[in-house]
Structures are given as structure tokens and as C-alpha cells.
Amino acid sequence: MPPIRHHGMEPGDRPGSAFDPELLKRLWVYIRPHQRYLWAGLGFLLMLSASRLVLPWLVKIAIDDHLAADDLAGYFPLLGGFLGVALLDAVMRRSQQIAVETGGQNALLDLRLSLFRHLQRLPTSFFDRTPTGRLVGRVTTDVEALQEMFSSGVVTIIGDFIFLGATLVILLSLHLKLALVSLLVVPLLLFVTLFVRLRVRSAYVVMRARLSEMNGFLHERISGMPVVQMFNREAATVKAYGGINAGVRDAQLKSVRWETVLSSLMELLSSFTVALILWYGGGLVAENWRTEGIEGGLTLGVLFAFIDYMQKFFQPLNDLSLKYTVMQNAMTASRRIFDLIDVDERLPEVENPVRPAQVVGEIRFEGVEFGYDPEQPVLRGVDFTVAPGEKVALVGATGAGKTTVLKLLTRLYDPLAGRILLDGVDIREYEPRDLRRRIGLVPQDVFLFEGDILENIRLGNPEVTEEAAIAAATRLHLDELVARFPGGWHEPVRERGRNLSAGEKQLLSFARVLAASPRVLVLDEATSNVDSRTEQLLQEAVHEVMQGRTSLAIAHRLSTVRDADRILVFHKGELAEQGSHEQLMEQRGLYWCLVQLQYGDEV
Ligand SMILES: Nc1ncnc2c1ncn2[C@@H]1O[C@H](COP(=O)(O)OP(=O)(O)OP(=O)(O)O)[C@@H](O)[C@H]1O
Ligand SMILES: [Mg+2]
CATH class of the missing domain: 1.20.1560.10 (ABC transporter type 1, transmembrane domain)
Incomplete structure (x- = not known):
């Protein structure tokens, strides 16, 4: 582990x-x-x-x-x-x-x-x-x-x-003199509380670190429970958890130890002050009685008031050191918060965004270079054009850069060099919101939110009505699957769609795009194994969503590749071959090899 x-x-x-x-x-x-x-x-x-x-x-x-x-x-x-x-x-x-x-x-x-x-x-x-x-x-x-x-x-x-x-x-x-005597303890009190508070604070910081370590561990191991169980890691996990747990206990105890030192000392100092007042002030009162109330003598009422005032005086004094450390924590926290707020990596605002009423759907990559780390190129000199309404399939070995092409097209990242054009206009001249409304994405990993089926199709988009969402889903035959749920279209979807099968999740993800009806579709086909009926539904769904729109699909199914008008073959970040299935098969190049490896028995 x-x-x-x-x-x-x-x-x-x-x-x-x-x-x-x-x-x-x-x-x-x-x-x-x-x-x-x-x-x-x-x-x-x-x-x-x-x-x-x-x-x-x-x-x-x-x-x-x-x-x-x-x-x-x-x-x-x-x-x-x-x-x-x-x-x-x-x-x-x-x-x-x-x-x-x-x-x-x-x-x-x-x-x-x-x-x-x-x-x-x-x-x-x-x-x-x-x-x-x-x-x-x-x-x-x-x-x-x-x-x-x-x-x-x-x-x-x-x-x-x-x-x-x-x-x-x-x-x-x-009473001036009595006041000076009873305030004797105050400097000591201030010193002690500040000293102990600083200890409490450092113990507290350690405790917070341990606690969040424990939370992180729990979060990871609970979500990875099937792996823990399948690989028989229960004992090792408990051992690791025990270690972190002991750390939490020790940090808690340390902070409690200092806290109790503080509260006990406070009590002690407070009683000590009362004793001091009684000792010195009591003497003055007794003298006052003996001399039958000379001018400036101390009365019993004043003595009582002194004790009461002093005790009320202690609380805010004690609080001062507490507030000091709270303030320190607050400053640390706000520095972290403002550091995050100061991260200024937003896409630059577009000066005069183009907002064509109608997108025709022509995509062009011109000399696109990209690397997640600029030192390590992932895409090199990629040039291609997809005509409006054309269906293009992207194929290539794992890590060849196919998903990266889609990420650049949807502007999750910007190319380091070269341009990407939609209808002849650089996509950086569109507002990102606008661009993403025109380009629909079916990602490889479906991400579902807590809510119900319909909500997950509509994603809170007011332009997608419930009827439109149901209509889109029905075109993909999702209604057959939904009919099995007791809640129908309102069947609750749990965190990340845990209660849905891989095939159901994928269909739902297609329905999302179909309902939003974008002009351009980009599809990162998932490669999960589903039963033959669902597989058939998914193939039909791919066909359905690509129908009548420009589409760029990373294909894992032979049916998707076959369905495409043109195939782009990527190899180590470069566009190596392109053409129709038949053309590329004749070339006996990279594509031919890939087909032999991937679909050998299907062709
Ligand atoms: N977020 C990222 N940060 C850094 N490197 C990344 C990131 N995403 C992908 N890469 C790297 O970029 C390269 C291309 O990745 P990409 O996801 O485009 O491959 P792919 O062709 O889609 O592969 P697959 O068929 O397995 O999905 C890989 O070497 C990968 O390690
Ligand atoms: Mg990929």
C-alpha cells in the first residue's frame, strides 16, 4: 500500500x-x-x-x-x-x-x-x-x-x-494601597497564561495536522474498501490506521495537559489573590473596627467589592491570551485563503468575443503544439480539418495524445503554439462559456452528481426542459433501463453514480449531450465491458449523437471507427495517418497494425 x-x-x-x-x-x-x-x-x-x-x-x-x-x-x-x-x-x-x-x-x-x-x-x-x-x-x-x-x-x-x-x-x-497589593499577581498571571497558551497552540496545530491526516486516510481507505478487501490488506490497513490514531490521541492529550495546567493555575492564582486581599485588607478592616472608623479606613463592603471586582477582572485577562492565539490561528488561515484567492490563472477575458448566431461546425487544428509540462511535448505539429457535419474518429495507442486533443478543443487547456479554429475563428476569440455550449463533450469517465436521473441529464441547464431531457434519453432507449427503477426518471443517483451500472452511466452521459444539442460533438469512448444488449444500445447511442453534427470521436469500438467518414491515427503526439477505413487498411501501416491488435478477430 x-x-x-x-x-x-x-x-x-x-x-x-x-x-x-x-x-x-x-x-x-x-x-x-x-x-x-x-x-x-x-x-x-x-x-x-x-x-x-x-x-x-x-x-x-x-x-x-x-x-x-x-x-x-x-x-x-x-x-x-x-x-x-x-x-x-x-x-x-x-x-x-x-x-x-x-x-x-x-x-x-x-x-x-x-x-x-x-x-x-x-x-x-x-x-x-x-x-x-x-x-x-x-x-x-x-x-x-x-x-x-x-x-x-x-x-x-x-x-x-x-x-x-x-x-x-x-x-x-x-482603596489605593489595597488595589496595588491585590494587583501584585497580575503580571505573573499575564506571563503564565501567555506562556501556556503558546504551548497549547503548538499542541493544537499538531493535533489539527494529525486529525486531517486521519480524515484523509479514512476517506481514501473507505472509498478504496473493495481493493483493501480483495487484496487482503485489512490487517495492514488497521495497523496503519492504529498508528495515525495513536498520533491523534497523543496530540489531543498533550493539548489537554496544557489546557488543564492553565485552568488549574488560573483557579490557584485567583484564590491566591482572594487570600492576599483577605490578609492585607482583612487587617485593615480589623484596624478600622478597633479604631472605630477613622477617616480612610477600610469597610467590610469595600473588602467584599474588592474580592468581587478582582474575580471579574481575572476572566478578561485570561481571555486576552486566548484571544491572542485565536487571532494567530485566524491570521494563518486568512493568509492561506488569500493566497488561494490570489492565484490568478484565469483564462484571459476576451476583448470582443465573436458570437455567431449559428455555428456551422468546421474544426481546424493548425500546427498545434502542447505539453502539460512545457518541457515534455505531448502533441507535436498537429494539423487537420474536420468539415461541417463530418464524422471523424481518432485512434491510436494509449498515451498517444487523443484525449489531449479533445481537452484543447474544449479549452480546458490552451495550446503552447499553433491555433485551433472553429468556423475559421480562433477558439480563444469565443467566450469559453459560449464555446462550451456549442461543443458537447462525452468524457471517458462519466461523472454523475447526487440527485436523480433527470437532474443528471439536465445539469440545471434551463434550456434543457424535462420533456427535452426525457425525449433525448428515450431516443437512446434509456427509457428501457429507467423503467426498471422503482423511481423511474426520478430514481435517485447516489454520489458519483454508485448505484448505476457502467453501461447505464454511459447512456446517461450520452443523453446529457443529446439533450443540450450542441453543433459539435466530441466523444471519448469508454472501454468498459457491458452486456451485449447494452453494448448494442451504446453503439446505437454513439451513432445517434453523432448524427447530423460535426463529431470528433476517440474510438474504441470498431463500429464507431467504421461509422466515421474519416479516421485520424495518432502516434506519440503526432498525426501519423488519415483516411477512410478501407484506405488505411490498404496502406498496411499503423492503423492496420492497430486493427490487427485491437479488433483482430472482429475484422
Ligand atoms: N493532466 C495531465 N498532466 C500531465 N500529463 C498528462 C495529463 N494528462 C495526460 N498526460 C500525459 O499526456 C500524454 C497523452 O495523454 P492522453 O490522455 O492524451 O492519451 P490518450 O491518447 O487519450 O490515451 P488513452 O487511449 O489511454 O486514453 C500521456 O503521456 C499522459 O501521461
Ligand atoms: Mg484518453
Whole structure:
């Protein structure tokens, strides 16, 4: 079995800074249309902070001015006020989260959409060299990391600073000395949390890499299950899976270990601060009692308020380091996302596209040179013309470049040299959309989407009505096969057409093209073995779709070759011979050899 690929960590990943103005500016483009939610969130947060500041103050008043002063008349209304503020606090907390998340989710929706739109515009060559898993990761995991930026409240971090500042002012003005003593722990706290958070983050990055490695492995082995089973690789697969699994466990545990260090330390430091306040402040209160309330002494209410404020002070402080790492992750993710958005390999826009009302259907290749890698030519000096309505078959050994000819004609790739003309006009002067509407392709591997049979024929094209789709399919006798399905035309097609046979899939693929009714047909015949009835249906289907249109068919069936007006024989990227079946057989050249090898007993 092939070695395990490593997913997750990618070249170019560096632990970036938490605030990259360049990236933030680009993110803002997506946030701006929804910024009112963020401003609302910030407003709620400020009110939330205010209520959090008021609560300990109310307790202080209750203790000092009412309990200690034996004034119970004002005590109970104050309690009511306390509950009221607490309720406001709860409502604000929820409103703030909802507002920020709504803005964030909307911005991310836009981002995901524009990312996908961008992907759809990229050329086939880009997808040839970029692993699918990585692209899926951009749209899912990386966008998720950005989402954390909203859910963790990083965007309202200004609110945190205002809250911390206000608390500081209150503490210092309540009792300067006690405030300084109780803040002793803060530098230590900041240092510890930042230190541990950075450890948690690196453990987390490893964990993400392990998880995506595991997902990649599962995905591959589950889709390749028949191979695993047929070649008795179950034990080896389990062993490999066990290895990856242990990696996931270790990474999870490591990150949990640091997380727990952090939460325990936080608790400890918080209790330590309470002890500090009780030790120093308690002494002051006792002294105050002994001296019967000298000026500037410490009251019990103030002591209580101090403890409460300090505990409320700890939470945002702790959050700051969390938000720092979330921000770091978000920046890494957005760098990856924008790197993808910056891939600019689109086909250049056509200045004045030609848009003939009617395509006659003449195809001409003029000195076409091409290589997927420019250093390694795949097609060399290919010249040929297909007259309107002519049926041409392409034959040649495997790897001769036949499929490549079709890819160039449909502009999945552009030639390195030479020209391809449709009705005498370079295909680069048509809009790609327009060109592809005029040239129908039946590919070698049929790709079906989840949906039903009809949907797979129509492919969401509004120009293809249900009736047209059924009519096209019926002309190919697909109705005979469909009649066997309980759901008929609406029989569900599963992922990649798993529940259909090879022959059914091919017929469906023919129906697609027939329904769209293009002027030019290009066909990459598949070579699957089907029963003789289906084979007959497929032969008829080929004949049917080629009828009355210019067609270029890579032929594997002798019947298709025979049906053609002319045969082009490709050999190692060059057009070696052309002519009718009879002519080429007489030449006793390459074609003759191919026929002997491929159809020896049929001729
Ligand atoms: N996406 C690609 N990237 C790089 N090289 C490719 C790519 N597709 C095909 N090739 C190479 O280009 C050459 C021609 O391939 P092509 O698919 O045109 O052959 P073919 O004649 O259609 O063969 P077959 O009869 O087996 O389908 C082959 O050597 C192949 O390895
Ligand atoms: Mg091919």
C-alpha cells in the first residue's frame, strides 16, 4: 500500500503575528457589509461591562450603608435593583454574542462563496497539481478558524480593554494601597497564561495536522474498501490506521495537559489573590473596627467589592491570551485563503468575443503544439480539418495524445503554439462559456452528481426542459433501463453514480449531450465491458449523437471507427495517418497494425 500522505501542515505555513494589518484590511472587505452587527455587538458589550461594574458596587452599598448602618428600609429595594441589573447583564451577554455571530457568519458566508466562485474560474491545470483535500480545507477548516475569531469575541476586544481599564480605576479609587497589593499577581498571571497558551497552540496545530491526516486516510481507505478487501490488506490497513490514531490521541492529550495546567493555575492564582486581599485588607478592616472608623479606613463592603471586582477582572485577562492565539490561528488561515484567492490563472477575458448566431461546425487544428509540462511535448505539429457535419474518429495507442486533443478543443487547456479554429475563428476569440455550449463533450469517465436521473441529464441547464431531457434519453432507449427503477426518471443517483451500472452511466452521459444539442460533438469512448444488449444500445447511442453534427470521436469500438467518414491515427503526439477505413487498411501501416491488435478477430 502507498505510504501515508501527510495532510494538514503545508509548505509556507509559518506562525504569523496575531495582527497583520494587510490581512485585516482584506478581511474587512467581507465584514464591512455586515459591520452594523459588530457595532451593535460592541454596544451591547459596553452595557454588559457597565452592569458587571455596577453589581459589586451595589453589594458594597448594601453592606456598608444599610447592613452595617442598620438601615434595612433601603436594603430590600437595593436587592431588587441588584436582581434587575443581573437580569440586564444576562440579556446583554446573549444579545452581544448573537449580534457578533450574526455579523461574523454572514461575512464568512460571503467569503466562502467568493472562494468557491474563484475556484470555479481556475483552469484544469490548477486542479491537476493541487490536491483536492487542500482546497476543501481552505473552504472548510480555514474558514472555521476565522469563525472562531467571531465566536471567541476577538472582534469586541476593545470592550475588554475598556472593562479592564474601568475596573482598575474603580479599584484604585476605592482603596489605593489595597488595589496595588491585590494587583501584585497580575503580571505573573499575564506571563503564565501567555506562556501556556503558546504551548497549547503548538499542541493544537499538531493535533489539527494529525486529525486531517486521519480524515484523509479514512476517506481514501473507505472509498478504496473493495481493493483493501480483495487484496487482503485489512490487517495492514488497521495497523496503519492504529498508528495515525495513536498520533491523534497523543496530540489531543498533550493539548489537554496544557489546557488543564492553565485552568488549574488560573483557579490557584485567583484564590491566591482572594487570600492576599483577605490578609492585607482583612487587617485593615480589623484596624478600622478597633479604631472605630477613622477617616480612610477600610469597610467590610469595600473588602467584599474588592474580592468581587478582582474575580471579574481575572476572566478578561485570561481571555486576552486566548484571544491572542485565536487571532494567530485566524491570521494563518486568512493568509492561506488569500493566497488561494490570489492565484490568478484565469483564462484571459476576451476583448470582443465573436458570437455567431449559428455555428456551422468546421474544426481546424493548425500546427498545434502542447505539453502539460512545457518541457515534455505531448502533441507535436498537429494539423487537420474536420468539415461541417463530418464524422471523424481518432485512434491510436494509449498515451498517444487523443484525449489531449479533445481537452484543447474544449479549452480546458490552451495550446503552447499553433491555433485551433472553429468556423475559421480562433477558439480563444469565443467566450469559453459560449464555446462550451456549442461543443458537447462525452468524457471517458462519466461523472454523475447526487440527485436523480433527470437532474443528471439536465445539469440545471434551463434550456434543457424535462420533456427535452426525457425525449433525448428515450431516443437512446434509456427509457428501457429507467423503467426498471422503482423511481423511474426520478430514481435517485447516489454520489458519483454508485448505484448505476457502467453501461447505464454511459447512456446517461450520452443523453446529457443529446439533450443540450450542441453543433459539435466530441466523444471519448469508454472501454468498459457491458452486456451485449447494452453494448448494442451504446453503439446505437454513439451513432445517434453523432448524427447530423460535426463529431470528433476517440474510438474504441470498431463500429464507431467504421461509422466515421474519416479516421485520424495518432502516434506519440503526432498525426501519423488519415483516411477512410478501407484506405488505411490498404496502406498496411499503423492503423492496420492497430486493427490487427485491437479488433483482430472482429475484422
Ligand atoms: N493532466 C495531465 N498532466 C500531465 N500529463 C498528462 C495529463 N494528462 C495526460 N498526460 C500525459 O499526456 C500524454 C497523452 O495523454 P492522453 O490522455 O492524451 O492519451 P490518450 O491518447 O487519450 O490515451 P488513452 O487511449 O489511454 O486514453 C500521456 O503521456 C499522459 O501521461
Ligand atoms: Mg484518453
